[in-house]
Amino acid sequence: MIDLAKRKLSFNSISVHAGKKRKDQYGSHLPPIYQTSTFVFDDVEQGSLAFAGENEAHIYSRLGNPTVEYLERAICELETYGILGADIYQGMAFGSGMAAITTGIISVATGGHVIAQDALYGCTSQFLFEEAPKMGISTSFVDTSDIFLLEMELKKYPETKLVYIESIANPTMAISDIEAISELAHDHGALVLVDNTFASPYHIQPLTLGADIVAHSTTKYLGGHGSVIGGALVLKKEMVEDCHLNTYRKNLGGISGPMDAWLLVNGLKTLALRMRQHSENAMKVAQSLESHHSVKKVWYPGLESHPQHDLASQIMSNGFGGVLSFELKGGFKAGKELMNKVELCTLAVSLGTVDTLIQHPASMTHSVMNEELRLKAGITDGLVRLAVGIEDAEDIIYDLQQALG
């Protein structure tokens, strides 16, 4: 078996092979699914030593499962691709993106302050706005694509423990300068957590830009087929220890099941291939929408009209991702008509599936967000989000054009 640590493989090859460790005892080509809740001890001594952390035996699947660990190694390898000495990092799988995000925030920021990006996935925003304060975590929201606003906020809240951003914001597609933010946050004693769901490690690797923790809804591009709900964190092992993340995950219980982990491992194998197509298609669709007479504005980091296009070109590799959002001149009424008329595109929330999904953030994914915050962040009532699939771009464009009339 090829030693991945010694041979510098391309990202594409890593995504096909990530997570492999040793040959399975029966020579299974794919990782076996250890569909079991508990594991058998040889004797009481071995069981006691396992509980004391003095041997590597598995105990109980809420504490660890070999199929889930395979996935954790794979995600860690992808997010730390290109980092020398990446074995100081660890991947942690969760039962959903929200389980990963909330467990991460609670373990890092309890008793302190979070500065969060103004535009965030609706449930993340709702958690920080409504639930986190009850756990002793206060949050202020700021447009993190403006580094000066962030600096002012860090000065205003010296007790800040965490700066929370999305590498590409859902659904405004705003891009933040992860490198500058990480430097600034570290100068103020705060950690940086980046939700990298929209970009995936194919386009952006926040850890290489100085971020401390990467979060994922693996439900999306990492899984790739819309068959799993899952989440992940990748961070340094010493931070896992310092923040008691294993204990939080074990006791909050938001773990991944082995079958879901297996589906995700298979999804990862085609990550690079799929992302290339998502991204190429999204660029073509964004250009065609931008030139359509009934479209008011398109937000896609690959377009020169995007406010952070230059920054996106610097920090993104291999293209600009598969999601875009747009507003029609006819506002929500026209957007609603379009979403009801599409035939190839599917009206559904989520993203990162091989087929194209369209949805209305204000009444769907971001409806749980505080309304004032939502509008201030630019998530207007007329905004439509399109997660471009890997069909042929011409067919997606044709469908949108026929729906636009």
Ligand SMILES: Cc1ncc(COP(=O)(O)O)c(C=O)c1O
């Ligand atoms: C950017 C982002 N982060 C997190 C989540 C939450 O992930 P999950 O639905 O897997 O809990 C989502 C879901 O849409 C998302 O878009």
